[in-house]
Amino acid sequence: MNRESNRIKDASKKRVLDDDTRTRRLKKALGALEVDNYHDDPHADLVMSKKVPKFSDSFETRGTRKKKGKGPDYYKQRYRKSFSQLVEEDRHFHPEPPNYTSAEAPPSSFPPRHFCAVCGFFSNYTCVCCGTRYCSVKCLGIHVDTRCQKWTA
């Protein structure tokens, strides 16, 4: 009679994510921490008619063109550079440190701490499939049921 646990027996059948996929997942998770909005613009489906009078317009300013005030659209056109373009440009113009790139904090000299992805307490174990940390069989169960292979990496 084989007394091996079911969990270990099944483990070999599962798809194990390679290191590349794991790094990609981590990158994606970190990218998600940088976004301003998770959802889409709630006003995106609104269709604005140009004929509708704008309520902010007062009677004095309507019709008469303002001498200055280029409006936000002008600045959108005038200065359109993405963040990565700016970093690239900076690397070109200020190649010698100190600059934006050189100011980044180096890695910590301490080993990273590990927390259970489910409950948040200290974790001693790693999911064999995807490398996520967990602390107990209960948390592993929740992890396998919800996130383990379900993210599209």
Place this chain on the structure above:
Amino acid sequence: MSNVYVIDNGAYSIKIEHAEKTEPRIIPNCIMKAKSEKRRAFIGNQIDECRDASGLFYILGFQKGYLINWEAQKTVWDYVFSDQCCKVNFKDSSVIVTEPYFNFSSIQEAMTEIFFEEYECHSLLRINPGDLSAHHYSTTYTKVICCLVVDSGYSFTHIIPYINGKKYKKGIIRIDVGGKLLTNHLKEVISYRQLHVMDETYVINQVKEDVCYVSCDFNKDMIISQKKGKENTIAQNYVLPDYTTVRRGYALPTDQSGQTDNQHLQLSNERFTVTELLLHPSDVGIKQMGISEAIVASVNSCPQETHSYLYNNIVLTGGNMKFAGIEKRIYMEVRSYVPEEYDVSIHLPSDPVTYVWQGGVQLSRSSNFYSHLVTKEQYEEEGTQICYVKFDV
């Protein structure tokens, strides 16, 4: 008679007011769109008029701490400088405006152009927020010659050493952890563990500000937060706003826990593990050192003879320094990393958010203030080049 406006143009909030005043106005530096109000967007502090702030959509001028979306920033500035909000008169005034460390050249040029040509201010000073903090600190403690500014804002955290009032650029360290990342992390954790709140940045940011704190004994707090019932002194229920009866979320007093009909969150270790990212970015896999370690690394990159002064004059600024316990925690960690012969002392201003603005006011009152400025005539004569010479950013 000095006529100066100080603008601390943060990624999340603008701190602006005439230098005669004692306190700045704090205005959100973003445009927000609400699900409930389809006819308009809310610019800056107009959000106070919004009755239902659930599912707010943010449009921010700043990305990763730098001004990228000029359309959004211009809209907010136009509103803030208008009669509806601050009613500024830049024509005969000097303007002090802050910008991030190592700001990119094209952003610097754009800022200068907008303030001179669009807002037509009389004279301008662009400066790093840390310079103003260091100035503030040196006017409070006049004998001090060096200080180390920790500036932890919405997008990132910087450690900046100042030696004889001058920024030591080689020692500047940037940690890519700021208030936005903390809020997003808290959002993610709550959404996975109990309630889907990924769309509720505004509400969860309030949760973060209301109940999160920095632990001074992390392992002990972890054990306490794992306990059940009354023994768990960290557990905290937080009532979420429903925007009909509850206008703003609040932490439920511990003696009434569990006695609410409103939708609420149960927070335990989330209260202090989220802020832990400031001190250990590696907890979520960011390969950077935390604040305390970066303080030591920054000081070590400065000349040996300044070390004792820098460790003795650490100034904490920025919104993240409002978390309870952070001063004590940073002190404990830095103390444990630094040799015994150095004294470590940390200064936490009474309001770390407006400290920079106050520094700007003091700078505008100093005798050599006008030598820092670039006037409109100079700009028209010599173009953006003179700004590179005069402004040290």
